Amino acid sequence: xxxxxxxxxxxxxxxxxxxxxxxxxxxxxxxxxxxxxxxxxxxxxxxxxxxxxxxxxxxxxxxxxxxxxxxxxxxxxxxxxxxxxxxxxxxxxxxxxxxxxxxxxxxxxxxxxxxxxxxxxxxxxxxxxxxxxxxxxxxxxxxxxxxxxxxxxxxxxxxxxxxxxxxxxxxxxxxxxxxx
Numbered sequence: 001x002x003x004x005x006x007x008x009x010x011x012x013x014x015x016x017x018x019x020x021x022x023x024x025x026x027x028x029x030x031x032x033x034x035x036x037x038x039x040x041x042x043x044x045x046x047x048x049x050x051x052x053x054x055x056x057x058x059x060x061x062x063x064x065x066x067x068x069x070x071x072x073x074x075x076x077x078x079x080x081x082x083x084x085x086x087x088x089x090x091x092x093x094x095x096x097x098x099x100x101x102x103x104x105x106x107x108x109x110x111x112x113x114x115x116x117x118x119x120x121x122x123x124x125x126x127x128x129x130x131x132x133x134x135x136x137x138x139x140x141x142x143x144x145x146x147x148x149x150x151x152x153x154x155x156x157x158x159x160x161x162x163x164x165x166x167x168x169x170x171x172x173x174x175x176x177x178x179x180x
Contacts, residue, residue, distance in 0.1 A: 004076075005049035007042070007068065009056055012096035017054070019100055020107070025049060029068075032060050039071055051075040052110065056094040057082045057149055069113075077111040077162075079149035109147040113162040123167045124153050127174060141177045142170060 006026045008014060014026045027045075029038065042051065051072055055061035057080045069075055084102040085093050098106070124130045129138050130153035143150050148159040160170070 002048065002050040004052050005045055006052045006054050007075075008054050008095055009061060009064065010094070010096065013054070013056075013094065016096050016098065016100075016103065020104055029064055032064065034064075039068075042068070042072060046073055052078060054078045054080070054095055054106075056080065057085055058093055061094075062149075074113060077113070077159075078106055078109060079111065079143075079147050079159075080106060081144060081147070082150065106147070111148060111159065111162055114164065116164045117161050118164060118166050119157055119160055119170075121153065121157055123170075124157055127167070127170055129153060129156065129170075138174060142173060145173050 003025060006017060006024060008017065008026060008028050009031050010028050014028055017024055017026050027042075045051070051068075053065050053068060053075050055065050061080075065077070069077070080095060080098065082093060084106075085095065085098050087093070087097045095103075121130065127138070129135055129142065132138075135153070139153065139156055140150060142148075142156065142160070146160070146163060146165065148156065148163070151159065
C-alpha cells in the first residue's frame with residue numbers, strides 16, 4: 001500500500017496536521033494560488049503516494065477539491081464539517097482551526113471514490129433531498145452522517161455513489177433523524 005500524501009490549503013494546516021503525526025507527508029496548495037507546475041508535481045507524486053485531499057469547508061476549498069479531483073487519478077477525500085473548523089472567535093474557518101481530537105476522528109473518515117452508481121437524482125427527489133423547501137436540512141443530516149461535506153443535490157449524489165450508499169440506507173437515516 002502506498003504512503004499517503006495529504007493536500008491542504010496552507011502552512012497552518014500543515015502545522016496542525018503534523019501535531020498528530022510529525023511523519024505525515026503534507027503539501028499546501030497555498031489556497032487558490034497553485035499553478036500548473038504544482039499540478040504536474042502532484043501527478044508525478046501520485047506514482048509514489050496515495051493523494052488525500054483535506055481541504056477547508058468553504059468555497060475556495062471546494063473549488064480546489066473539484067479541480068484536483070478532476071486532474072488526479074483517484075484522490076481520497078476527507079470532508080471537514082464546518083462546525084468543527086471555526087476559529088476561536090468564529091470569524092475564520094479551516095483545517096488549521098480543528099482541534100486535535102476532531103482532526104484524528106476526521107482522518108478515519110476517508111471517502112474513496114468508486115464508479116458504483118446505485119443512486120440517481122430521482123432517488124434523492126423521492127427522499128426529499130432535492131425539490132422541497134426542507135431539502136437542504138435533510139441533505140445536512142445526510143452530509144453529517146456520512147462525512148461528505150455540505151453540498152447541493154448533484155454533488156451529494158456523486159459522493160453518496162462514491163460510498164456505495166443505497167436508497168434504503170438513506171431512507172433509514174432520514175427516518176431515524178425525523179423520529180428523534
